[in-house]
Amino acid sequence: MTRSPQYPQLDTPCAVINLDTVDRNVNAYQAYCDKHGIALRPHIKTHKIPAFAKQQIDAGARGITCQKIGEAEIMADAGLDDILLTYNVLGERKLARLRSLFDRIKTLRVVADNEAVIEGLSRAFSDSAKPLEILIECDTGGGRCGVQSPDAAVVLAQKIQSLPGIAFAGLMTYPAAGGGPKVGGFFGDAMAKLDAVGIDCPIRSSGGTPDMWKAHEVSNVTEHRIGTYIYNDRSLMAREVCGEDDCALRVLAEVVSLPAPGRAIIDAGSKVLTSDLLGLEGYGCVVGHPEVNVVGLSEEHGILHFEADLSPFEIGERIEIIPNHVCVVSNMLDQVHLVRGDVISTVDVTARGKVL
Amino acid sequence: MTRSPQYPQLDTPCAVINLDTVDRNVNAYQAYCDKHGIALRPHIKTHKIPAFAKQQIDAGARGITCQKIGEAEIMADAGLDDILLTYNVLGERKLARLRSLFDRIKTLRVVADNEAVIEGLSRAFSDSAKPLEILIECDTGGGRCGVQSPDAAVVLAQKIQSLPGIAFAGLMTYPAAGGGPKVGGFFGDAMAKLDAVGIDCPIRSSGGTPDMWKAHEVSNVTEHRIGTYIYNDRSLMAREVCGEDDCALRVLAEVVSLPAPGRAIIDAGSKVLTSDLLGLEGYGCVVGHPEVNVVGLSEEHGILHFEADLSPFEIGERIEIIPNHVCVVSNMLDQVHLVRGDVISTVDVTARGKVL
Incomplete structure (x- = not known):
């Protein structure tokens, strides 16, 4: 029987993280993404610790993913300078914080799945020297946020292109487990329709740890966002x-x-x-x-x-x-x-x- | 349809607590306990805020209940000076903190349901001028901690009485919902058996918000511990x-x-x-x-x-x-x-x- 380490120097209950295992997990998935030409953008929600975000970047990740502005602020304070915020940002308070964060780091992008969010972002960034890049969130079967069809994604991309301060940068989805083929189909249709109206779609961001080793099977995905892989569970x-x-x-x-x-x-x-x-x-x-x-x-x-x-x-x-x-x-x-x-x-x- | 207040001055998500409702909840249950001669000992786990603990004391509560030493330390720092810690305390680190807390407030009691915990408490308090009072935790159907029979409670009470630094003060249980009759039976049997061996049992502490309005039906209970009633849910x-x-x-x-x-x-x-x-x-x-x-x-x-x-x-x-x-x-x-x-x-x- 495996005897558990007892760690007499620690008081219980607590969480103990094995750094050798972290290294192995981070490096193995980075190697996979490098091999398949996928940009890795780890989600910090799993660890919530800037040192681990930096380790992921040092290993080769393109940038990080945060869900909340408060998380992104903490990471920016620690020097992380390429952040995707995968959340519909609404309201003057949050928009002011988003703008302030945008103005102090190299790259900050957000997502949106509706006109109200897009209009708010445009108002907050209308006087920005460089535009805020927005990915359209697509519901590819996850049943959470996201436009329901490639046509709806095109409508919102056109909306973004029509407003000041913001620019369309691509598509984003958080798929259901096993949803890779649906992601490929949705993104492929949307890319063709965007191309037909003359809109570039450089970033196609998918995510999720459950299908992490199948990310390369969705050929039109450029970026994969995962969180749990650093610790596993x-x-x-x-x-x-x-x-x-x-x-x-x-x-x-x-x-x-x-x-x-x-x-x-x-x-x-x-x-x-x-x-x-x-x-x-x-x-x-x-x-x-x-x-x-x-x-x-x-x-x-x-x-x-x-x-x-x-x-x-x-x-x-x-x-x-x-x-x-x-x-x-x-x-x-x-x-x-x-x-x-x-x-x-x-x-x-x-x-x-x-x-x- | 009820329109919800919008609270434009607050950012979402957040928790909003109506103080008039808190007052009404605190006062109504205090009045019930006063009417029935039950000592009320609110559990701070629901609010985790010293000001609310003080309000409960000011309304007439006997003292407070905490589950963790860290919670009790926060409450003691704020002036709360009668605390029951309803947890088996184990290990030198926690025992040292417990002793330190005991030495600085008026009343601190703990529970125990096994000999290892009792022996540790005795070691930590063997040189204390006044003994640490211990309640024996009884499993009256909740299926969590607690001795399984009145006889087992008597054995532990005798163990406590035989050791330095500690003293038996009574019985404690966290019953299953609807478990009042079982509490009364278990406590009654244990009290008779304790009396037969010449051990006083002044405190009989039960708890739980689900049966809060039936607390008086268990006639041998002297004290009721509840948490959720201050906010409800x-x-x-x-x-x-x-x-x-x-x-x-x-x-x-x-x-x-x-x-x-x-x-x-x-x-x-x-x-x-x-x-x-x-x-x-x-x-x-x-x-x-x-x-x-x-x-x-x-x-x-x-x-x-x-x-x-x-x-x-x-x-x-x-x-x-x-x-x-x-x-x-x-x-x-x-x-x-x-x-x-x-x-x-x-x-x-x-x-x-x-x-x-």
């Missing part, structure tokens, strides 16, 4: 995108109670692991203990079940859990611990909780 | 514990996309509302829009569905959502906004994210 293990050894972030927890046969209680609850299931059963996988299920979480307690005749744990024993969804775990913690060999350091999750 | 509306007007905290969100008939996307996702379902369908209730369902959340997006022939929203429109589980929403936000009439103020959620 149980949801990606379940999809066979990675193995347990590729999971860089583990939640270190301690057994605080063994109240009844077949039950153990740990000090990591939904305030660390979150309630995200991502279609899985249970709230994480206990490293080295396939016989144990994390059947429930309250805010400060995790409830583990196992066969009543087993005694896998002692009170005070530490266990490692690979979370279902690692991005949301990063968002719960003010700090995480980084491990390389015997050396442990602690870093702030600087862009945590940036909801604005 | 959709889970308590579903259990008919409160109505919509009793829900003090609402998430203010903005419609950022209307991509397709029957679908709207808002800027509040799981980073604000969390993925907690608490047995409900959907991720919150949209105030004034019973025809709309919050069917999905990703981290920064909420997905609303409604009949395809309806057009309930415009892009940029603001909506209010009553979350499924309000305690976990407090934990997502560095700040919340307080509203009294036309006056809005902003406070830090000081005890947010205290996992240690």
